[in-house]
Amino acid sequence: MIKLGLIGFPLGHSFSKNYYLSKFEDEEINDVNYDLYSLENINQFPSLFLNDNRFRGFNVTIPHKQTVMGFIDDLSIEAKEIGAVNCITVHRSEDKVSLKGYNTDAFGFETSLTPLLTPQHNRALVLGNGGAAKAILYTFEKLGIPYTIVSRSKTNGHLTYEQLNEDLISSHPIIVNCTPLGTFPNIEECPQIPYEYISNRHLLYDLIYNPVETLFLQKGRSQNAITKNGHEMLILQAEKNWQIWKDNF
Incomplete structure (x- = not known):
């Protein structure tokens, strides 16, 4: 076995x-x-x-x-x-x-993200700077999409949540949640960004897959943004893992 x-x-x-x-x-x-x-x-x-x-x-x-x-x-x-x-x-x-x-996280993210991208999706906000964000940043660099990191503390040139305003939200049509905020059972939590500036030009992507629709995604959908959770990313990386292992059996 x-x-x-x-x-x-x-x-x-x-x-x-x-x-x-x-x-x-x-x-x-x-x-x-x-x-x-x-x-x-x-x-x-x-x-x-x-x-x-x-x-x-x-x-x-x-x-x-x-x-x-x-x-x-x-x-x-x-x-x-x-x-x-x-x-x-x-x-x-x-x-x-x-x-x-x-x-294989990067493969899963890129493969699930790219079908949603349009020419207007030319800049990204990445919420969180922990380990989960590493594959996301790598993918944006690979795709040639400039990004700005948002974190709780102002380090390494990152923005803080308090600095986010209408101009920053409007000029970053992709927003990716790499924080655990909103994960079950804490489904009433979400990143503190000014959701009122989200529009139908935005794409909100949440790495969380449980619940299916986090509060972050709910708030984006209510502003007519395109939204996607992390379930497909998880499946894609799982299948990629299996191919890698199988080649080694």
Whole structure:
């Protein structure tokens, strides 16, 4: 039995486990299993794949997407440039175990975003500057879309939420929520931006997929903006992970 899994902490409800186990059942893949491995300390990670040669791959979620890179022997171009890993392959030879790290978040975001883009979507506001934002910034750089980061503190030239005004909102027709604000069960929360300046020229994208429509997206829709949640991005990156793992089986 080939073993795959998700590492992170804490791990509650997991989209990944449900998704892959359903996929395996639907496609009659009987020799692969996927499970959750809650690791409070990333230094616990090697004990998983070193003590069990059935492991062939992992997903990585918060808070380990960056710290896990200390255990990676090789990085894909995207993972290296983004500085974060969410997919790992385990390679085994007679006397060595090596890991390669990938970032499929960027693939998922770009593939789900680009069909929505029109020529007017020429500048972006990125809400939040944590690990979730890294793949988003990489994608905008790849697409040649200038972006401005909005964070709670005025560091590294970022804007603060208090600085957002009509001109800034109007001149940034793409707004991406990379914060956890609005995630279930805290569905009454949303980033504090002046939603009254959102228009039908805007595209609001939320990385959150639970709930299906966050308050951020509700407020955008009420202003006639195009809105999209993170569910398709999640599915796209999950399928990309599977292709990467399969090539290593």
